[in-house]
Amino acid sequence: MEGLVEMTEIIASEPQLPRAIFSALRRGGILGTLGNAPSEAPKVPTSMDIFPREQRSRIMSRIRGRDTKPELLIRSMLHRLGYRFRLHRKDLIGTPDIVFPARRSVVFVNGCFWHGHSCPRGHLPSSNVMFWERKIDKNKRRDHNARKQLRKEGWKVLTVWGCQINNQDRLLKKLVQFLERTGTEHARMKLSR
Numbered sequence: 654m655e656g657l658v659e660m661t662e663i664i665a666s667e668p669q670l671p672r673a674i675f676s677a678l679r680r681g682g683i684l685g686t687l688g689n690a691p692s693e694a695p696k697v698p699t700s701m702d703i704f705p706r707e708q709r710s711r712i713m714s715r716i717r718g719r720d721t722k723p724e725l726l727i728r729s730m731l732h733r734l735g736y737r738f739r740l741h742r743k744d745l746i747g748t749p750d751i752v753f754p755a756r757r758s759v760v761f762v763n764g765c766f767w768h769g770h771s772c773p774r775g776h777l778p779s780s781n782v783m784f785w786e787r788k789i790d791k792n793k794r795r796d797h798n799a800r801k802q803l804r805k806e807g808w809k810v811l812t813v814w815g816c817q818i819n820n821q822d823r824l825l826k827k828l829v830q831f832l833e834r835t836g837t838e839h840a841r842m843k844l845s846r
């Protein structure tokens with residue numbers, strides 16, 4: 654159900670996706686399943702088979718919340734600034750989106766809706782309120798626990814929200830401040846050892 658609902662959201666918010674895909678998904682029953690019981694929802698692969706492999710992997714990647722537009726933008730910003738990082742380290746709790754091993758720092762790039770940001774994009778739909786509340790609350794708890802655990806293990810954690818790419822200057826400053834601060838602290842820690 655999770656994948657299906659997210660797919661619906663992605664498709665709805667992705668105007669450049671060809672209309673053919675949109676209508677194929679509708680035929681496949683993916684659109685319009687919002688609010689149905691999870692057991693009634695069709696399986697994704699049936700409908701996904703209609704896509705060429707490359708497109709399929711792009712869409713599946715979006716469903717898993719990876720390589721989203723904000724994330725790609727932030728990665729390219731960091732790359733241009735000369736930072737070296739790794740992606741989606743599964744061995745770390747919460748699978749942080751961007752990991753700076755040398756600085757022992759991680760960045761989560763969170764979609765406002767799915768991770769419950771306190772911004773207009775984080776507003777819950779007005780129908781099926783209970784369903785969404787439970788779902789988003791669960792995500793928020795999971796995020797909170799991951800951050801807590803990572804900090805306990807000595808990682809510095811920054812969360813960037815999808816809506817923050819609207820002000821790229823501010824975002825850039827925030828990223829650099831975070832990375833330089835952690836870099837300095839890390840260096841100081843090293844020196845004092």
Ligand SMILES: [Zn+2]
Pocket residue numbers: 765770771772773774775814815816817
């Ligand atoms: Zn937001």
